[in-house]
Amino acid sequence: MDTTPLRTDAVTLHGVSKHYGQVHAVRGLDLEIPRGRTVALLGPNGAGKSTTVGMLLGLLAPDAGTVAVGGLPPRTAVARGLIAAMLQDCGPMPGVTVAELVTLGRRLYPRPLAVGEALELAGLTAVARRRVDRLSGGQVQRLKFALVAVGNPDTMVLDEPTRALDVQGRREFWTAMRGYAATGRTIVFATHYLDEVEENADRVVVMARGTVVADGTATQIRALAGRATVRFRLSDPPARPPRGWLGAGSVDIRGDLVTLGTADPDATVRALAAGPLAWRDLSVVPPSLDESFLQLTAPAAAAAAAAPALEAAR
Numbered sequence: 001m002d003t004t005p006l007r008t009d010a011v012t013l014h015g016v017s018k019h020y021g022q023v024h025a026v027r028g029l030d031l032e033i034p035r036g037r038t039v040a041l042l043g044p045n046g047a048g049k050s051t052t053v054g055m056l057l058g059l060l061a062p063d064a065g066t067v068a069v070g071g072l073p074p075r076t077a078v079a080r081g082l083i084a085a086m087l088q089d090c091g092p093m094p095g096v097t098v099a100e101l102v103t104l105g106r107r108l109y110p111r112p113l114a115v116g117e118a119l120e121l122a123g124l125t126a127v128a129r130r131r132v133d134r135l136s137g138g139q140v141q142r143l144k145f146a147l148v149a150v151g152n153p154d155t156m157v158l159d160e161p162t163r164a165l166d167v168q169g170r171r172e173f174w175t176a177m178r179g180y181a182a183t184g185r186t187i188v189f190a191t192h193y194l195d196e197v198e199e200n201a202d203r204v205v206v207m208a209r210g211t212v213v214a215d216g217t218a219t220q221i222r223a224l225a226g227r228a229t230v231r232f233r234l235s236d237p238p239a240r241p242p243r244g245w246l247g248a249g250s251v252d253i254r255g256d257l258v259t260l261g262t263a264d265p266d267a268t269v270r271a272l273a274a275g276p277l278a279w280r281d282l283s284v285v286p287p288s289l290d291e292s293f294l295q296l297t298a299p300a301a302a303a304a305a306a307a308p309a310l311e312a313a314r
């Protein structure tokens with residue numbers, strides 16, 4: 001009988017630290033992930049993402065703090081098939097077919113899916129009889145995904161799942177992953193690709209130097225970088241626009257092209273639309289996630305506590 005408490009978060013880390021000798025890889029990490037969310041762990045090299053993933057899976061023990069998966073110690077959760085991971089750099093064994101390998105993998109789990117269902121989720125039905133050493137790079141990644149999905153875990157952890165895949169391979173991989181997330185499962189993935197975060201995560205946890213420096217939706221993280229850009233053309237732009245013109249923090253006019261930097265692009269566009277100006281070619285560019293990420297994780301931002309951690313997405 002499954003005695004897992006259903007109301008617990010999928011994952012909780014409280015005050016977690018981990019050292020490797022002198023290296024303080026994770027420092028006082030607090031993170032709670034409710035069930036059913038898709039959460040990205042984003043951070044530069046060495047931020048502590050893989051170490052965090054390792055502790056979630058019971059592969060590494062924290063030096064301090066507590067880690068729980070579905071309210072249970074990670075090793076217990078792994079043994080019960082509640083959490084499973086697709087890690088970096090582990091290739092499938094050659095010489096067997098896709099379906100054979102997934103059938104074999106299925107035996108490891110206490111409450112697996114049917115093989116056909118896992119292959120379907122991974123988009124591999126058409127190559128079920130192909131030998132695994134004849135798959136494309138993208139298909140290999142989806143095979144690894146199928147080997148995790150067949151275990152039917154509540155929480156799936158993916159460490160840089162699309163590293164080295166081309167655009168098409170990445171797209172197909174995320175289509176498969178979103179199919180699994182849509183069944184109400186929790187997905188935690190570490191990545192360096194900001195566009196994947198935008199498209200696939202409903203919450204982004206930005207890590208740097210072993211701790212969380214920001215936590216929110218991609219939109220909220222982007223907003224931390226500050227200003228959006230509102231751009232339009234005016235036949236007769238003002239030579240000296242008044243301070244705070246149209247609610248903008250900065251104004252740049254080149255010929256008939258006006259570029260405004262604004263913390264509230266909606267208010268700026270409303271002011272523009274309500275005013276007398278004969279504008280045309282309007283465009284609004286949101287603050288960039290790249291810029292925000294760089295600001296949040298720059299060594300100069302070392303006082304991690306100084307960066308606001310957004311709680312709203314929890």
Ligand SMILES: Nc1ncnc2c1ncn2[C@@H]1O[C@H](COP(=O)(O)OP(=O)(O)OP(=O)(O)O)[C@@H](O)[C@H]1O
Binds near residue numbers: 044
């Ligand atoms: N087995 C280990 N022995 C010694 N130091 C380690 C070990 N594993 C990780 N580290 C160090 O701990 C820190 C955090 O590493 P970790 O791999 O968790 O970061 P990461 O965010 O996953 O990085 P990446 O994006 O490069 O995979 C780094 O300084 C790394 O060099």
